[in-house]
Amino acid sequence: MRGPKDFLSLADWPAEELRTILARAHELKRLHRRGEPVQTLCGRTLAMYFEKPSLRTHVTFEAGMTQLGGHAIVLLPEQVGIGTRESPQDVARNLSRWVHGILARTFDHALVETLAAAAEIPVINGLTDLLHPCQAMADMQTVTERADLEKAVIAYVGDGNNVANSLLNAIAVLGGTLRLATPATHQPLLAVRRRAEELARHSGARISWSPDPVEAVRGADFVYTDVWTSMGQEEEAERRRALFEPFQLNTRLLRHAPEALVMHCLPAHRGEEISDDVLDGPRSIVLDQAENRLHAQKAILERLLAATR
Ligand code: CP
Ligand code: NVA
Numbered sequence: 553m554r555g556p557k558d559f560l561s562l563a564d565w566p567a568e569e570l571r572t573i574l575a576r577a578h579e580l581k582r583l584h585r586r587g588e589p590v591q592t593l594c595g596r597t598l599a600m601y602f603e604k605p606s607l608r609t610h611v612t613f614e615a616g617m618t619q620l621g622g623h624a625i626v627l628l629p630e631q632v633g634i635g636t637r638e639s640p641q642d643v644a645r646n647l648s649r650w651v652h653g654i655l656a657r658t659f660d661h662a663l664v665e666t667l668a669a670a671a672e673i674p675v676i677n678g679l680t681d682l683l684h685p686c687q688a689m690a691d692m693q694t695v696t697e698r699a700d701l702e703k704a705v706i707a708y709v710g711d712g713n714n715v716a717n718s719l720l721n722a723i724a725v726l727g728g729t730l731r732l733a734t735p736a737t738h739q740p741l742l743a744v745r746r747r748a749e750e751l752a753r754h755s756g757a758r759i760s761w762s763p764d765p766v767e768a769v770r771g772a773d774f775v776y777t778d779v780w781t782s783m784g785q786e787e788e789a790e791r792r793r794a795l796f797e798p799f800q801l802n803t804r805l806l807r808h809a810p811e812a813l814v815m816h817c818l819p820a821h822r823g824e825e826i827s828d829d830v831l832d833g834p835r836s837i838v839l840d841q842a843e844n845r846l847h848a849q850k851a852i853l854e855r856l857l858a859a860t861r
Contacts, residue, residue: 555569555855557668557674557675557856558668558674558675558676558677558856559674559675559676559677559685559686559852559856560664560665560668560675560676560677560683560685561677561683561685561718561721562683562685562688562689562718562721562722562725563721563724563725563744563747563748563751565725566725567725567726567727567754567755569855570689570692570722570725570726571726572855573689573848573851573852573855574689574692574693574696574848574851576851576854576855577689577690577693577844577847577848577850577851578693578696578697578847580847580850580851581693581844581847584619584846584847589619590619590620590850591620591621592620592621592854592858593617593620593621593622593652593853593854593857593858594620594621594622595621595622596617596620596621596622596623596652596653596857596858597617597622597623597624597625597650597651597652597653598613598617598622598623598624598625598651598652598653598654598655598853598857599624599625599627599647599650599651599653599654599655600613600614600624600625600626600627600654600655600656600678601627601628601629601632601634601654601655601656601657601658602626602627602628602629602657602678603629603657603658603659604657604658604659604679604783604784605783606657606678606679607819608818608842608845609655609657609678609679609686609845610626612845612846612849613655613678613849613853614626615846616846616849616850616853617853619846619850620850620853620854622652622853622857624655625651634663640663640666640667640670641666641669641670642670643667644666644667644668644670644671644675645670645671645672647671647673648671648672648673651673652673652674652857653673653674653675653676653853653856653857654667654671654673654674654675654676655675655676655678656675656676656677656678657678657679657680658680658681659680659681659784660680660681661677661680661681661682661683663680664677664680674856674857676852676853676856679714680714681714681782681784682714682717682741682744683714683717683718683721684714684715684717684718684817685718685721685722686845686848686849686852687715687718687817687841687845688715688718688719688721688722689722689848689849689851689852690841690842690844690845690847690848690849691719691722691776691815691817691841691844692722692726692848693844693847693848694815694837694840694841694844695774697840697844698813698837699773699774701726701727701728702727702728703728704728704729704773704774705729705731705771705772705773705774706719706723706728706729706730706731706772706773706774706775706776707730707731707732707733707768707769707772707774707775707776707809707812708730708731708732708733708734708768708775708776708777709733709734709765709768709769709775709776709777709799709801709805710733710734710777710778710779710780710796710799710801710825711734711738711778711779711780711782711792711796711825712732712734712738712739712740712741713738713778713779713782714782715778715817716732716734716740716778717740717741717744719776720732720740720744720745720748720759721744721747721748721751723748723752723757723759724747724748724749724751724752724755724757724759725751725755725757726755726757727755727756727757728757728758729757729758729759730757730758730759730760731759731760731761731762731767731768731769731772732759732760732761732762732768733761733762733763733764733765733767733768733769733799734761734763734799735763735795735796735799736763737795738795738796739761745761765798765799765805766805766808769805769806769808769809769812770808770809771808771809771811772809772812773811773812773813774812774813774814774815775801775805775806775809775812775813775814775815776814776815776816777799777801777815777816777825777826778816778817778825779819779820779821779824779825780792780793780795780796780799780821780824780825781793781821781824793824796824796825799825800824800825800826800827801814801816801825801826801827801830802826802827802829802830803827803829803830806830806835812835813835813836813837814826814830814831814833814835814836814837814838815837815838815841816831816836816838816841817838817841818838818841818842820838
């Protein structure tokens with residue numbers, strides 16, 4: 553089984569490889585729930601570099617490494633000084649001599665690509681301004697726990713951001729139906745959409761966009777949203793609140809999708825992109841998504857780190 557060295561974008565990965573990782577994620581979840589130890593990464597170390605805050609990504613990667621018999625080290629920008637104290641290439645080359653993988657959460661997507669190009673070890677994208685592939689893998693695990701991905705209708709409503717881009721990549725590679733509703737000015741990036749169209753020709757994925765959230769969610773099986781103001785965009789928050797207001801996921805919008813389950817990558821800005829009653833309501837599966845970060849990423853870690861060194 554061969555895929556890329558790194559886990560930067562789902563668009564780089566063959567569908568079969570992603571399906572194998574997802575199948576292992578389901579298995580790892582079953583084993584975890586039965587309390588059966590899985591020690592596939594004994595003696596392996598993951599360096600985790602965070603330029604932005606994190607709860608889920610930090611805890612699930614660190615706990616995931618511990619549970620698999622390995623270890624994780626957190627590195628913060630002020631400690632490492634990438635680009636000021638030392639070049640990203642030199643940091644990547646040094647880490648390659650000590651540890652078995654790098655997880656990086658950065659603003660600029662180009663930085664994870666630079667780290668990956670210089671590193672001899674796998675680099676995993678733990679969220680950039682452009683993409684959030686590990687989230688999308690946990691989301692695919694969550695959807696496939698409840699539905700056949702090929703038949704499910706997933707609607708994404710709100711900002712065409714990193715989470716939307718990776719969801720688009722996931723469906724484009726794996727197949728399925730994704731209906732996006734965003735303001736015309738905030739669609740997923742053109743380059744991401746073009747690549748998704750190409751991938752969809754192979755997978756048979758059905759991807760559509762509309763400026764109308766009602767049209768997107770009508771009869772959907774899953775309705776997904778994410779924050780209107782992502783990390784790093786705080787100065788635009790007020791303008792964004794006004795622009796995205798018609799896209800709020802609330803009971804009124806959900807009336808058009810009476811069977812739909814509600815998804816959100818978290819953290820949520822309650823009262824902005826999603827109302828409290830919907831986020832906390834019986835149709836919400838947001839904590840399943842959060843739980844599955846652990847299992848999906850353990851499967852990614854096994855796939856990438858078990859093979860190195
Ligand atoms: N969903 C997600 O990535 O959460 P964190 O920002 O807390 O890691
Ligand atoms: N779009 C959000 C996702 C957080 C997990 C952000 O980038 O802040």
